[in-house]
Amino acid sequence: MSGLFKIMQTLLLLGLFIAKLTLASEAHKHKGCFSAEELEDGALKILRRNRYLKDGHIDETQYHKLGTKKTCPAVLHSQSVDYNNRSVSPWRYSIDSKEGRFPEKIVVAECLCTGCIIVKGHGHHGAEYEDYGYNSVPVVQSQMVLMKTDCTNNPGKYSFTSQFIKVPIACTCVKARTY
Numbered sequence: 001m002s003g004l005f006k007i008m009q010t011l012l013l014l015g016l017f018i019a020k021l022t023l024a025s026e027a028h029k030h031k032g033c034f035s036a037e038e039l040e041d042g043a044l045k046i047l048r049r050n051r052y053l054k055d056g057h058i059d060e061t062q063y064h065k066l067g068t069k070k071t072c073p074a075v076l077h078s079q080s081v082d083y084n085n086r087s088v089s090p091w092r093y094s095i096d097s098k099e100g101r102f103p104e105k106i107v108v109a110e111c112l113c114t115g116c117i118i119v120k121g122h123g124h125h126g127a128e129y130e131d132y133g134y135n136s137v138p139v140v141q142s143q144m145v146l147m148k149t150d151c152t153n154n155p156g157k158y159s160f161t162s163q164f165i166k167v168p169i170a171c172t173c174v175k176a177r178t179y
Helices: 002-026 039-049
Strands: 091-097 105-111 116-120 127-131 134-150 158-175
Touching (some): 039 134, 039 158, 091 158, 105 134, 116 134
Parallel strands (some): 105 158
Antiparallel strands (some): 091 105, 116 127, 134 158
């Protein structure tokens, strides 16, 4: 009985391993062929089906251009309702744009400081300063995106490959590494 149990256990583990490989390869398969006019609708359907679509409209006036100059604030905005302004590791939101990617525009967080804002004292007598014994680091989340590719069998039509990218969604303060 023990030998039969081990064989069944091995087959079950092998089946789970094969299923995992199949699912992993599904994430990178081409998702059909679309004309240029059908491309965006096809991408939206795929992203919705896989539950990776958030509100598709981004009001660009509310965000910074990725890579523009950023400065670490000298004072935290303790009255702000937004976490990114009150955090000891403040951040701003920017737009990352990439042609041929769906969604083309993704809102990302950019840490404003290298160190972290330390508050000494309380109330109006408190002093705030950037402490480099700590680091502001991005908190990332995995997000599926679709990349436009040419259909090999259908000239003039396009397909997608899916990729998972790490998107910075906030910043946090960590103790600096010491070597």
